[in-house]
Amino acid sequence: MDQAKETPERPSGRLRRVRAHYRNVSKRRTAWLLLKDAVNSCMEYRILGLAAEAAFFTLLSVPPLLLSLVGLLGYVDSWTGADTIASVEQNILEASRAVLSDQGVREIAQPILHDVTKGGSPDLISIGFLLALWSGSRAVNVFIDTITVMYGLDGVRGIVKTRLLAFGLFIVALLMGSVVLPLMVIGPDTLVSVVPWGENLIQLLYWPVILVLSVIFLTTLYHVSVPVRAPWIEDTPGALVALGMWVLGSFLLRIYLTNTVEGPTIYGSLAAPVAVLLWIGVSAFAVLVGAAVNAAIDHVWPSVATAAAREERAAAARTAAGRAGPDDPDDPDVPPSEFPERWSRFLPPEDVTGRLRGQTRRGGAAEETPAPDRPAGTGPDRTGSPHNGTPAPRPSGPPEPAYPPGDRFGDRDR
Template sequence: MQVHAAEGTPPRRPGRWHRARALYAEVSKRRVLWLLVKDTFDACMEYRVTGLAAEAAFFVLMSLPPLLLGLVGALGYLDTALGGHTIDHIRQNILTASGTVLSDKGVNQLVRPLVDTVFRRGRPDIISVGFVIALWSGSRAVNVFVDTITIMYGLEGRRGIIRTRLLSFGLYVVALVVGAVVLPLLVAGPDAVVGWIPHSAGAVRVLYWPVVLVLSIAFLTTLYHVSVPVRSPWLEDVPGALVALLMWVLGSFLLRIYLTHTVEGPTIYGSLAAPVAVLLWIGVSAFAVLVGAAVNAAIDRVWPSLATATAREERARANEAAAAEVVARAAARRAGRRYGETAGESAQEDEDDEDDGEDDGSADEGEPPSEFPERWAGFLPPDDVRSRLRKHHEPGGRGKRKPEQEGGTEDGTPPGGKSVDGDEDDQ
């Protein structure tokens, strides 16, 4: 039996950087890089990235107190599992953190009794209400990211409101889980991990920051990937995640310098210094995420994937069809107005003939009604519009002139003894 060699493997789809450019086809690579930066800046200005970052920061900050309160309420049921020493340590940390925001009187009269009650016997009402408020406001913040990313890609309206909110809710739950792992690692540093696994101290110190970096990039890439209504390769969203992470590190560094000189120590913010600092940090983080999304959108417009290019073409065709429908309606209204003016001129000629004594028995058409173009011209043929216009002004119809408009008598008889249809008045 003779074995024939395969004719060839199917060609792999080219990566993003090997595709033909949809934009800037005749521009050098260096020039394309500058144009990508310019497009990113234009997108940030057009879609109000700073304002949307402030909106997301507000909802995230609003979700933190009920979320923390719900977690505290859950800890009241874990006293046996965690141990009394751990619970007391957490309780003291909460009171200390509250003292940075509230006065001593507020801590002693509000926070301390509530925390003692929650830790002693648990509070299911606090857990349920706190988590509901936290999940709503937190998912609302994620919804800002999802909506903005979708609009930046030019695919707004492709995903419904319910699907968008469900997606935002799911992403927020995932963010809580990832944040519960990553944020403590970022704050504690490798020394805390070495305390858990002291026999691998060398490997932990070497791999600590690369692992944290990879987890952060993976989460941001996943956020960008699932926010776009159509599916594209996951790796193509990595550039935006890298830019967002770099901007977050730079923004956090600059924010720390700013807070050191404005918030720490004696400050005009007073007891609001800590919430203001948290709000600013969340705002910087949200701004970095949105800028990364703008970078991905700008790159996708130059080297689009098949899914996003097809979706944008479908949306462009739908927009053209909607625009053509609007133009057709406007043309119909203009034609109706022109036809109404012609009918009005004919009616004026009939009135002139009546004044000259040339009574042909036709009804007086008068001026066209004010609702003529909108209510009739859009769905009636011209002949039907004409007949309806005549019927509108027949004696006894709803368009009959009022006597005071012509200075006539109370029974509708115009001056001079001639009726509306041209007959002489009975004396």
């Protein structure tokens, strides 16, 4: 009998929760609802603009990062040899000609590279790495904030923790990118020429390894960006969608760049930076679309941790609203929606707009509140009529003003 009264346990996995709660809903209907929710999230949180912001800060971090890495060559020249350093310097100068003119390469790029690679520059390495770390982590911070807001958990994690998490994820992204990006650039054929004895193995495992590493990194990014911990595997759908969007976007971008940027173009020397910026923007857009898909799935089938965090946040908001009260004159004006919630405490509690809005609300409430009725026969009203139910006799002559001279605005009643 006791076993029959026990509450059944909640299904642990997301797939089991789907089957338990949506067994009567068709798969097509469920997919349509998820797609609509994801599209609404993308439009509501303007992920196109956020992707452009992340792409800008990512591109801003590339030059100081490369400069600091090149500066390290001055300390390892005894290991690498002078020929290796000269080859790297020549390759960088050839790449800089896509951005700078020949005069700019001779007067700007070449002297800087010569000073950096000559004996090492600790000040340049440290400053360049700090600039790269700040701008790159700023781009990662855009992803973390957007993912947190999409899940409805903004304000749960503090500013300092968010910034430190962005620093850590940027370091991990550098390590992963140093492995994955060179593999994607050189291709399997170049790798086979380096390792000829493993041709069959490389041809078989090349792309699967790259795809698995990319999915692992994206899933980890989505997993740690949410302030509460949920099963790691539940963030995989968004990673797969982001990877598919990135492949499709890169293919379409390649077609566009082939027809517009290659050869004579209006961009001139800026063609290469524009192409890199567009590619980074497409990648950031794909990452945010995957985050929107994960957030839509979590809103439909929430995990235990995210559901509890959202309920706790809603309860805290209700408690704060109850303490303030709807008619509290000292209640500060509500900040606009473009301000993040965690910045609302730093806004001025009394500004001109808030006072005007408060006076408007109080004035409207005073007009809507009816004046209390006086008992009959308690005294004359403004027209001199006694409150006994009988009208006062109308005097002859011109009508008297409602207020005596000198009191035309009702100062006496005040």
